[in-house]
Amino acid sequence: MRHNKKFNHLGRTNTHRAAMLSNMACSLIKHKRIFTTTAKAKELRKYVEPLITKSKEDTTHSRRVVFSNLKDKYAVTELFQEVAQKIGDRPGGYTRIIKTGNRLGDNASMCFIELVDYNENMLKEKVAKKSSRTRRSSKKKVSEDTSVVEETQATEVAPEASVSEEKAAE
Known part of the structure; x- marks a missing residue:
């Protein structure tokens, strides 16, 4: 019986899933937006938001914890220098998932996940709404x-x- 085992395995083994989420988190931090399936994006959100919260406090311990999850020193430095500075005052909700429809080949639900404060189009609309x-x-x-x-x-x-x-x- 699988009582209280509500975890999306994404059709992968434990090590493959951990490596995939780590790579997707590094890509999200470097590129600020990635295009993926909705199920992967929802799991990535659970994976990357605690790391961004950890990056607000720039200590050796928090850097080591984030590095143990990401395993990419360039992504870690960008996370602690740029992303943490821009998202420093936000209490949570660092990512946004926008659905884009279904993929042609297998009809999988597709979306893109992005860091909230890095989408200039959404920021312009937000400023325009305030001045309306x-x-x-x-x-x-x-x-x-x-x-x-x-x-x-x-x-x-x-x-x-x-x-x-x-x-x-x-």
């Missing part, structure tokens, strides 16, 4: 515009009236 107007602000702006127009009309009428008053006084 809502209904309330547009109504307020319309009323402000009409008051500005009324003030400009009043200032334009006032000088003409003062000129005509001066001519009448002469």
